[in-house]
Amino acid sequence: MEVERFVSKTLELLQEEREAEIEETRLWQENISLKDLQSKGVCLLKLQIGSQSTGLYGRSLIVLEPRRHMGVAILPSNNFGPGDIVGLYDLDGCTPSSQLCTGVVTRASQSAITVACEDSQDGVNLDTDALYNLMKLANDVTYKRMKKALTTLNGYSSGPASDLISVVFGYSEPSCNSQPSDLSFLNTSLDASQREAVSFALSQREVAVIHGPPGTGKTTTVVEIILQAVKQGLKVLCCAGSNVAVDNLVERLAKAKAKVLRLGHPARLLESIQKHSLDAVLARSDNASIIADIRRDMDKAFMGMKKLRGKGEKVHLKREVGELRKELRTREATAISQVLKQADVVLATNTGANDTGPLKSLPAEHFDWVVIDECAQALESSCWIPLLRARKCILAGDYKQLPPTIKSQAAASKGLSVSLMERLVQNRGDSVVRMLTVQYRMNRDIMTWASDHMYQGKLTAHSSVEKHLLRDLPGVSSVDETSTPLLLIDTAGCGLTETEVTDEQSKGNPGEVDIVELHIKALTEAGVKPKDIAVIAPYNLQVDLLRNRFSVRHPDLEIKSVDGFQGREKEAVVLTLVRSNRKGEVGFLAEDRRINVAVTRARRHLAVVCDTKTVTTHAFLKTLVDHMTQHGDVRTAFEYLQDIVPENYTRDPKGTKAKATAGRSTTSSSKQKPPGQTGSKMEPGLKKMLRANGSQRGNPNTGAGPSTHSRAEPSTPSEDEQRQTLVQYQEIKDQVERFLQHQDLAQLQFPSTLNSHDRLLVHQVAEELGLNHESQGEGKDRFIVVSRPPAESNGSGEEPEPLLPAVVLEEESNGTGPPGCQPAVDLKSLHLDRMRREKREEKTRQEKKHLENLHTGHQTAKEAKAKGKTKKTKAGACEIAAAATTDDDFDTLIDAVVKAERVCGFVKCKTSVVHLGQLCPFCKRQFCLGHHIPEVHGCGDLAKANARMRISKEGVLYAGSGIKDKSVDPNKKAYLHRKLDSKLKDMEKQRKVKPKDKDTN
Secondary structure, three states, rough: OHEEEEEEEHHHHHHHHHHHHHHHHHHHHOOOHHHHHHOOOOOOEEEEEEEEEEEEEEEOEEEEEEEEOOOOOOOOOOOOOOOOOEEEEEOOOOHHEEEEEEEEEEEEEOOOOOEEEOOHHHHHOOOOOOEEEEOOOOOOOOHHHHHHHHHHHHHOOOOOOOHHHHHHOOOOOOEOOOOOOOOOOOOOOOOOHHHHHHHHHHEOOOEEEEEEOOOOOOHHHHHHHHHHHHHHOOOOOEEOOOHHHHHHHHHHHHHHOEEEOOOHHHHOOOOOHHHHEEHHHHOOOOOHHHHHHHHHHHHHHHHHHHHOOOOHHHHHHHHHHHHHHEEEHHHHHHHHHHHHHHOOOEEEHHHHHHOOOOOHHOOOOOEEEEEEOOHHHHHHHHHHHHOOOOEEEEEEEOOOOOOOOOHHHHHHHHHOOHHHHHHHHHHHHHHHHEEEEEEEEOOOOHHHHHHHHHHOOOOOOOOOOOOOOOOHHHOOOOOOOOOOEEEEEEOOOOOOOOOOOOOOOOOOOHHHHHHHHHHHHHHHHHOOOOOHEEEEEHHHHHHHHHHHHOOOOOOOOEEOOOOOHOOOOEEEEEEOOOOOOOOOOHHHHHOOOOOOHHEEEHHEEEEEEOOOHHOOOOOOHHHHHHHHHOOEEEEEEOOOOOOOOOOEEEEOOOOOOOEEOOOOOOOOOOOOOOOOOOOOOHHHHHHHHHHHHHOOOOOOOOOOOOOOEEEOOOOOOOOOHHHHHHHHHHHHHHHHHHHHHHHOOOOEEEEOOOOOHHHHHHHHHHOOOOEEEEEEEHHOOOOOEOOOOOOOOOOOOOOOOOOOOOOOOOOOOOOOOOOOOOOOOOOOHHHHHHHHHHHHHHHHHHHHHHHHHHHHHHHHHHHHOOOOOOOOOOOOOOOOHHHHHHOHHHHHHHHHHHHOOOOOOOOOOOOEEOOEEEEEEOOEEEEHHHHHOOOOOOOHHHHHHHHHHHHHHHHOOOOOOOOOOOOOOOOHHHHHHHHHHHHHHHHHHOOOOOOOOOOOO
16 A cells, blocks of 8 residues: 555545544533433543542542432443543533643543543632533544644655555565574563564564464563664664553563663552653653742742832843743753663553654664554554654554444544554565464363464464363362353343343443342352452443442442453453344444453453353354353353243233244144153153253242253254253163162262263262162262162152163173264253252142042032132132143143133132233233232332332322422532522622611601
8 A cells, every 4th residue: 555545545434533633522412411421431420539648749639429419439431541631520521611621631530530630720619519520521632642643654754654654555675684593582481472473573674464362461561672673773663552551561571670761641650660650760861850840930030020019120130030931941851861861671552652752852762663463452553653763663453353443433444444464464464464363261171162263273272271260269269150161041041131222332231230240149159359350241231230239349340341441351251232123233242352352351260151042143153152062061041040031931812832942842742742652651761851952941820940050052953962861861771770670789880080061960860760869979070979778768759661681791881872972962961951840740740639539528518608608719820730741641731820810810710811811011911900009919119119219219109199308418509509609699798888878857
């Protein structure tokens, strides 16, 4: 691409981006309320001052916190970060007239934001009892610097960066220098790919790109490259797109004893590296005392000017102040130039390396190299600000993670979001790129998905992290949650839909928040520290819901959006994907790089809470679900929330059968037979198992269903899977029956190598034969022991089924089934399903017996009726179901339940609700018009709780019930009173006293 064409196109796109930002700000100010701005993350309302102090170099630091009396210890989800320019406003709004001061954010946490005020020298006094608004301000300085750099690039003819520009824009091919064979690495722990990247970067003459996927030690490699350059006596300018990335490099280089100098506003720097800032180094330089003396002389001159009245003397002092100011500038420029020349590595942000700042004191060819870290997250135009100052550049980053943030979607689609690193990789390929391939962060199962789908399968896990789990941490016990690197919690079919809001960018899912809470509870109870856990959500609304839930209980738990967590890592990451809707819309989850960032933050454990039915409509998200299904544990939301109602259960008013979708089967077994069972009677246990193999969710009447904990996809098994299940079932049953023929054997132990599918079959066979079966051991050493029941009982309360003829017991048989078979049945689902059905059948038998007893006393009832003392009893839903269920016929029970669903859900009411009825929003049951009121049928407490919530949220009980309470907040009222009193006092001072008229009487 020619330079002129690139510059003209980029300038147009930058103008589009700037106009989009200005238009967005204008629309916000005109059409969007402050509350909506807060939901967008650009404004924080009603903050109080937690503390005030004087920071480095006399700057006033203000800590802003939420109101304490509200009981909320955290801030709403926001986009504030160190280095952001903000405005502080009073409660009148966020208009220029109400602005109190501007400042720079120095620190941002979940509970407070620290701002370094720029206008404190003007005497702005802030009331610690008042409330304030904080808003991000647009900064056009960055755009001006980028435009200037592009203009300079367009007319660049001769200078240190001539060869670099020629290679980047395709005028010439990249070249390399001869690298000495005896290269001595300062960091001896570098792996092979890191050593190759360092050698390659040192050998290249114009440009080298270091592609570092998550956890591969990119920063370690970049630090080694910089130190090798310093060792050769080269001067290096090191930059990055953000202050945090620059500060990270400063810390690493300072530990290596390199002479570093950090440029930038001290308020934007971390406290640990402020001693390396330009201001701090200047304060320790030899010229510091002279500069301080000049400043004192200037202060004395100003004070003298205020006291003097003669014009001549004032003119003399003004001339003296001018000379002092000129000398001060000369001294400061000399001091800055000396400090910059003494430093081996100068560090700044991309825009901070402009030629109007401190770097103007240096000659054009002072720097030999420019190193840009996190290059893939910076606009290419910003990278050209430092690149024009050196003959060679090293670009490091990962273009497979989040791209630069662009306001204008049109500009982004036209190429503004394409970074310099991504463009070089596309155009030059391996001739300028070296990729780091060994990662030191993630468990192998977590890494494999990102490696296969984002990095061409090139990543390998280092032996130190390949198999590490949460249970390996000190103080963490070994439970299911800490023994698996991948856990998928599926909410499909559970009714946990996303919250519908008008703003498409703000979505939440309270049901997923509940599940996250229970999973965090399981992790912390196992000994995992909250500070080692991160909860990541793609939407600000979900972040707010999560912070409100965890702020008090776990203040150390870090909760952020995906964008805010880039570059970070935690031992355990819980990712809630939020989206759950009938249309299968995933929004900006469709951005592959965003999901890559979220997944690769985890070191030992990754839990994903999502609606698989919704997210698998997107191909890339489906690969993640498939990977976690194959390599991790899969659970359903029913395991966590017992009171949720399956959304896929509906009643057919014209028929008598219940309909089910999402993998639920209610087809009569007499009409649908599995393979191999054409006419013969199927084993009872196997019949139950094959029915449950369709991922049956549970009884729709109660709203609770069996839990699932499976490595198979929640879909209806194919004929091959059913046939394989039958074969494995028969093999295990034969082995158990052979054990029964050997009376000298007390128990039969199955090996720990069985998968969950085969363990399910063992439990099922033992239960059918009336044997004792128990799982022993923990984790991967868990095995099953089958033993005979006591002589007085067969363990089941019923006659055991007849056994097959005796066969010789083969010791080498382990019942594991054919190797490589994918599990088609779920252990926990079928076990709980069996227990629930037995319990329901027992209850049915008791109700049937009770009805028989009632029938026996029919004559007594007649006599009582004749005396007028008998009340008429109606048959309700429970009685209908109990009467219709005879023997143990499951299909008849289903028909009875469907019939019962067509009747009012109130006890002893048989009114039909097929054509006229009301669905209770709390218990999800149909009632007639006489019993549909919650207080009548037993949901009164839930109705009251819901009403209280609506009253507190909306100010009214229901639509049209009254006027919303608009009374002034007590704090705001007190503030307005103070403001009114102050205004009255000012008016009193301005008012002139009229002379009294003399009394003529």
